[in-house]
Amino acid sequence: MNELITSGHAFQILRAKDRKITVAQACAGIMSESSLRRFEQGKTSPYLVTILPLLDRVRISPSEFFTKESNFQSSNVASFYDAVSQAYNRRDVITLNRLLSKIQETHTTEPIGLPFNRLDQITVRSAIGMIQSTPLSEADSSFAVTYLKSQRNWFFYDLNMLRYIPLFLTKTDLVWLSQNIFSRASAYITVLNNADLVTNIVLNVATALIASAREYDEAEDLLARSHRNNVLQDKLEFSAHRKVLEAALVFHQGDPTTANKMHAQILDALEVLSAGWNIQQVETMWPFLTKTN
Incomplete structure (x- = not known):
């Protein structure tokens, strides 16, 4: 040990x-x-x-x-989110439910008034909901948004939570999140892997704005602001997914021919770069993003 x-x-x-x-x-x-x-x-x-x-x-x-x-041991926060991420990537609902039960058992050890135990539970429920396509309760989504609005800056803990909840937020909360992500995450974006977390959040929020909320103008503005963020520009996966979302916006703006051409160009570029995982992601996302009903 x-x-x-x-x-x-x-x-x-x-x-x-x-x-x-x-x-x-x-x-x-x-x-x-x-x-x-x-x-x-x-x-x-x-x-x-x-x-x-x-x-x-x-x-x-x-x-x-x-x-x-710390002899290269992860902090409790990092260990928790590593466990959630690994289980989510494996689509391992059994492990996520065990993790949720463990969090609920330790609820009484947290001082009264701190929000973190409940936020941890919301994170795990959101991960399960994303896998099973089940909704998050209105009480949980409201609690998470109220917490985020109370925080001047978003840290590693907050950004990890935000990876999982955007798809469960109301249209109003999604728009608020879109308009505040950079102002609240920028102070510590270069610390740890926060930049990677922000790219993931931007993609999830833009996806929800396009596919669920139908807030195309807001999604377009979010992607434009992300394009101007120097910290995010050198990330291949982020750039590729952002381009897919931009192509989806062109599709919903009434130009499917150009949109499909943009989509094909993205796949061609990823093929040249031998980015197999990104190609799979792009091909999976496209039908979801271009639904019209």
Whole structure:
């Protein structure tokens, strides 16, 4: 079993074994050599404001440092969403139901007033609903949206939840989500894999706006704003799916010939890039996006 190590020991490994930097080089102008040695030996615990300059000195990011400190163990939040994602990708409803039962059993351990246990349950129910094409309760969708509206910035936790709920939101809530995704997710979009999560959310929201809400203008605006977001531009899967959604909008605007031509061009481009998974996704999405009834 992996065990946690002290912050000082983690820094000592990164400094000496990975970077091969001496104590004197690491601490010059930041703290005394004796203070750094005591930190690395676990005898003192400097404030984070002191540790950050040390990390800058050895060119190690805080996230890399804390990953080492935890001996590469995932946080509870990351482990939870990994479990949901893996089960969802396998379409494993049995595992998702077990996960839901486990969350419900731990409900009493969360302090009164915190929303997270219920949000975790909503996430799992949404994943199950996407697999089984069953609705999310109005109470759950309303609770999730109320929570999201209360948050100034959306973090890793919130973005993971948002991967699963767009298809269950009302037209009004979908439009609100479309108009707020970038303003609330942008502050931390380059942290962890948040950019990947945002691309997934944009695609899910645009898909729901087109296929369910029939809000074509809103979907077009969302895709246009995503096209101007530099963080999202280098992602092949996002670009391909965005183009499919743009082609679907052309279809619903009354030009199926051009839309089908755009769709064929996307498939041709993905074929050249040997992007087999993306080709399968595009072919699966097209009939769903171009339904007229």
